[in-house]
Amino acid sequence: MIFAMESMKQIQDDGGRVRNDGFWSSSKGFPSPGEEVVEAVLIAAQREPQERKLEYLGCLLAQIAYHDEIPLETAVWMINTAERLTWTQYSLISMIGRKEEFDLGGIEVGQGINSWKGWAVHEELRAMGPFGLSIMGAPAKKTPRLGLGLFNMDLADFELGNGGQLLFNFLGVGDIPVDEIEELIEALRKEAQEDSGEQTPSG
Structure with a gap:
């Protein structure tokens, strides 16, 4: 919860107000939507093996607590999805959300895979x-x-959809360091090591 409290303080310092739309009010003996959200984030954090995600789960909880345009259904989707995603995927969401900072040209998702790390990042x-x-x-x-439509897997053309934009904003992944994202990009585009003798995945 310490990460959530830090994020809440930052939001308050920026002029934010805790939502007062009934999100914290219980009904018919059931917990309030706010209580359900807090419990869901706490459970997700308790069983999360990738500790780097915890700061961002805390940010997600804080953002939900201060944005009354987010209903319970959307909050639950964000929490469940954030729990399901890996730290690498957090970084990739950050990359696409800030793609003007990176050179993504020449990378086709799922193609040109020449290392096991590259294979994993493509997946x-x-x-x-x-x-x-x-x-x-x-x-x-x-x-x-x-003029028939074809799937476009060119990474330079990728954009965040509605769900991706929600996660980018509410998790606060825009602050993931550039050098960490550049390392993933290198893995995505790394050329084959000719005659290395090592088994590599087929892309």
């Missing part, structure tokens, strides 16, 4: 794309003659 991306959670993706490409 993490694909799991969030149109064949997975659909929280990010790229506009369809068109065939030259008939």
